Amino acid sequence: MNHAESLAQYQAFKQQGLKLDMSRGKPAPEQLDLSLPLLDAVDGYKAADGTDTRNYGGAVGLPEARALFAEILDLPAAQVVVDGNSSLALMHDSIVFGLLYGVPGGSKPWGQQGQITFLCPVPGYDRHFAICEALGIKMINIPMSDAGPDMDLVEQLVKDDASIKGMWCVPKYSNPGGVVYSDEVVARLAAMQTAAPDFRIIWDDAYRVHHLSTEHVLVANLVDACAKAGNADRALVFASTSKITLAGAGLAALASSPANIAAWTRAVSTRTIGSDKVNQLRHVRFLKNKAGVEALMEKHRLILKPKFDVVLEQFEALLGGIEGVSWTYPKGGYFIDLLTPAGKARRTVELAKEAGITLTPAGAAFPYGKDPQDRHIRIAPSFPSLPEIKEAARGISLALRVAIGE
């Protein structure tokens, strides 16, 4: 298909007047249906220890909810807190508490140490970078390989620069590249020397049980690795049930060292008298345990896998063999990263938009929204229906062909 043909097909596609939103990694309605029994899972509101979940209290979460996340995260329940419905909020608040109060091991609050910096493996999650941007935290891009961030560069930067207080990581099925951190990367992150005594890794384990293949990829336990390396307080691990049960009405958890959990508990106890324990009890009764979570995630997989496959098929059919174009084949998570020739991502997103397909803005996966080479497009196939996704993938492919030909 030459440029004229691509253009003709693109124009025909546009004429359909479709309206498809592939901009965010939202679960589809049929995935949310899987957890509808959750809404009726509480009859009786007493926790195992007799706590009346309807009343005040419990800033660190119900014991059985902490135990559930502890089993999933492979850490002791005493090192896990369950709070609210949003792991993003827990990450945000961890950084805010670092700015205002400092973190264990630091001599002063981050906010009193002049300009501070976070390392940002790219492409990454736009909402992570938005937190840093809002809070005035400088961001440094770190290139990613198939095994995780460029550790030579990371080690070199953190060794010399005490202003580097943090690093964002999505260690499994990363957003958007689908990267899985190797054991070596985890070991080096845990053991590396940092100039800052108050350095933290924000370990967003968003896709820990979100497999797309039957292979259940494992990532090494960062909290354990940090403890063994003598850097016990380095890791802050975050997870949620947003993409397990209900995206807007799930549970979020933070896991870390005993010292970090104590500092968190102190700070959060000033903020609130406790989060929604009724919803925690509902979740425990519905999910039961790790095996229950895994059984549910297999049902999600059966819904999601065909959606990813249909995108990949369209890309192969319409974009295969074009120089400078490639895409990821994720083993889990919610995204495909489509790489265009340099300077073509923004234009492709624009053309797709004109044809009725809303994509995440080009550049969103980079700090300050700037993809230096303008190459990455994040594809989120989860929400639309299968026929819609097939059409959208075709439209995106045509848009990219047209962009290249221009």
Added chain:
Amino acid sequence: MNHAESLAQYQAFKQQGLKLDMSRGKPAPEQLDLSLPLLDAVDGYKAADGTDTRNYGGAVGLPEARALFAEILDLPAAQVVVDGNSSLALMHDSIVFGLLYGVPGGSKPWGQQGQITFLCPVPGYDRHFAICEALGIKMINIPMSDAGPDMDLVEQLVKDDASIKGMWCVPKYSNPGGVVYSDEVVARLAAMQTAAPDFRIIWDDAYRVHHLSTEHVLVANLVDACAKAGNADRALVFASTSKITLAGAGLAALASSPANIAAWTRAVSTRTIGSDKVNQLRHVRFLKNKAGVEALMEKHRLILKPKFDVVLEQFEALLGGIEGVSWTYPKGGYFIDLLTPAGKARRTVELAKEAGITLTPAGAAFPYGKDPQDRHIRIAPSFPSLPEIKEAARGISLALRVAIGE
């Protein structure tokens, strides 16, 4: 009854080995039972505008939840956000956002303006003061009259001192004094000149519909008053359903000027993708509207009123006529403020503790936990059963008599 007789009765009381907790204003189980249908109030999860409440989104709340609070707070829904389960968390975050980002009308974040100060009408709510203490915000005590804070003093302080950025207020049935702010106080708060252009009133309307008498006391609308006085952005109003439906699983709301709501929306959209909209929908379906809330609050009143009455009866019988001893007769809210002769509150709480009655620590109602005259004891009659409360009130009275006689 002389000191020897008081002591003998106190010792006999102590022998009973009771264990009663009157330290916090927690709803009783029978109050929480009133809202049990709430837990089943969602079948079907679509909001009125078709929003799937189970999915991501909606950082400012479901339209119908905003409308519900708007009706209760007598403000436009566009000036109300519903978020999370804790108004304390919204107050905390409002102050944190002020420290980190500043507020509309300010030239710099509060955190970049050196030492800042909040005015604290006393006695007041310990958790308010704990937020300031944790965040390093200096607190100045403001004496209260029956009509609200000493406005001559407030006006004088804020006029000259630009470091004063905020003031805590519980305008109706205040915690713990049961004070209702007069129209004049509200008008003066709205109109007073402040040296700081970025001054805020934290208006914790915690007991707005929490009447103990059949008289439904009204307090003037601060947001309207501020707008009329040309200080539209001065008021931040907070409310929740914690003591309406379920203390740990209710809804919280913030209401303010359009500029403040826009600033809040920006800041909170960085923090989270949205709060639990399923719970918001549950609440709207269960409470329906302001009339529904008022009908429910009348049922609460019928549970709470006898508990307050029995305390007041015991105080009258055992403490009536003792010099320097008095107590409040609240028309609403959750507390009675028991005043002892100077220097006797701490000792009374200690003696009550020895007799098995846990009270809020003496001094808790003051910044830094320091009641300058050691006179106030906060009595929280809501949680225990009626017979327990009668016993507790008797024990407290005896403890105070013994403390006075020592």
